[in-house]
Amino acid sequence: MKYCFGIDLGGTTVKLGLFDTEGTVLDKWEIKTRSENGGANILPDIAEAVKGKMEEKGINTADVVGAGIGVPGPVTNDGYINKAVNLGWNERFNVEEKLSSLLGVPVKAGNDANVAALGEMWKGGGAGAENVVFVTLGTGVGGGIIIGGKIVTGSHGAGGEIGHIVINPEEKKRCGCGKTGCLEQYASATGIVRLARKKLLDFNGETVLQMESVTAKDVFDAVKAGDAAAIEVAEEFGRYLGYSLSIVSTLVDPSIYVIGGGVSKAGEILFDYIKGPYMEKAFFANEEVEFALAELGNDAGIYGAAKLVLQ
Numbered sequence: 001m002k003y004c005f006g007i008d009l010g011g012t013t014v015k016l017g018l019f020d021t022e023g024t025v026l027d028k029w030e031i032k033t034r035s036e037n038g039g040a041n042i043l044p045d046i047a048e049a050v051k052g053k054m055e056e057k058g059i060n061t062a063d064v065v066g067a068g069i070g071v072p073g074p075v076t077n078d079g080y081i082n083k084a085v086n087l088g089w090n091e092r093f094n095v096e097e098k099l100s101s102l103l104g105v106p107v108k109a110g111n112d113a114n115v116a117a118l119g120e121m122w123k124g125g126g127a128g129a130e131n132v133v134f135v136t137l138g139t140g141v142g143g144g145i146i147i148g149g150k151i152v153t154g155s156h157g158a159g160g161e162i163g164h165i166v167i168n169p170e171e172k173k174r175c176g177c178g179k180t181g182c183l184e185q186y187a188s189a190t191g192i193v194r195l196a197r198k199k200l201l202d203f204n205g206e207t208v209l210q211m212e213s214v215t216a217k218d219v220f221d222a223v224k225a226g227d228a229a230a231i232e233v234a235e236e237f238g239r240y241l242g243y244s245l246s247i248v249s250t251l252v253d254p255s256i257y258v259i260g261g262g263v264s265k266a267g268e269i270l271f272d273y274i275k276g277p278y279m280e281k282a283f284f285a286n287e288e289v290e291f292a293l294a295e296l297g298n299d300a301g302i303y304g305a306a307k308l309v310l311q
């Protein structure tokens with residue numbers, strides 16, 4: 001039997017998975033991400049965790065085809081990362097070479113959102129499709145584009161950064177990226193809260209939404225209960241996201257959009273607000289597209305990372 005490892009490197013934890021080469025997860029576990037000292041311990045910690053698991057399971061290096069790793073920052077096709085602020089990494093270096101030299105097996109690296117997209121295409125909400133766009137609606141808006149079964153990485157490792165499509169050129173407030181009017185400012189969990197607070201300023205009817213404490217979950221719970229203010233917020237969210245995805249379709253023409261991240265826990269009701277605006281703006285040849293919820297949750301990253309080395 002041959003094995004591989006899928007590693008999802010996040011700002012606070014590293015998720016690791018041991019897989020067989022068919023993509024069955026045999027074991028998964030987590031370690032802490034030690035981002036202090038410029039993140040110098042992170043890769044050695046990961047290497048130690050992987051080697052420890054091999055020892056525990058009696059797996060020889062010769063039986064490991066490789067390890068894949070998703071990293072929270074832009075990663076080029078040849079494995080270079082420029083910067084990963086969450087990890088304390090500020091220098092350009094080759095993640096693949098460094099981890100490979102510590103592990104003694106081949107390593108493939110990718111941007112975390114792109115890697116999660118690959119996982120969802122392989123074993124999740126996009127299974128069976130070759131042209132998949134994955135959108136994560138979490139604290140920010142992440143994206144990953146898979147065309148012909150391959151991640152669209154681009155020249156700078158920044159392909160698929162859907163969250164930074166400028167969808168409102170009139171916006172004055174700055175996005176986390178430093179620019180203004182990005183999709184992330186309206187369709188992330190924090191963006192939805194912002195839309196809700198704006199709505200509450202001039203909403204005169206009855207609503208359960210509270211100015212101070214409102215969350216994205218509150219908004220969609222209230223939508224399900226028929227709350228008028230929440231429905232207006234959801235409509236606004238849906239316009240920004242639906243219009244943005246119609247733009248994405250003109251560029252890469254996917255057969256399916258897979259929506260994940262914390263906000264997607266609201267469920268299929270999201271599509272009631274996204275599909276209308278999407279259809280309103282989509283080029284006619286892009287109208288026939290599916291929308292699905294992500295299925296792998298927090299495991300999308302380890303599955304996608306394993307797939308990186310298996311493909």
Ligand code: ZN
Nearest residue numbers: 164175177182
């Ligand atoms: Zn931005």
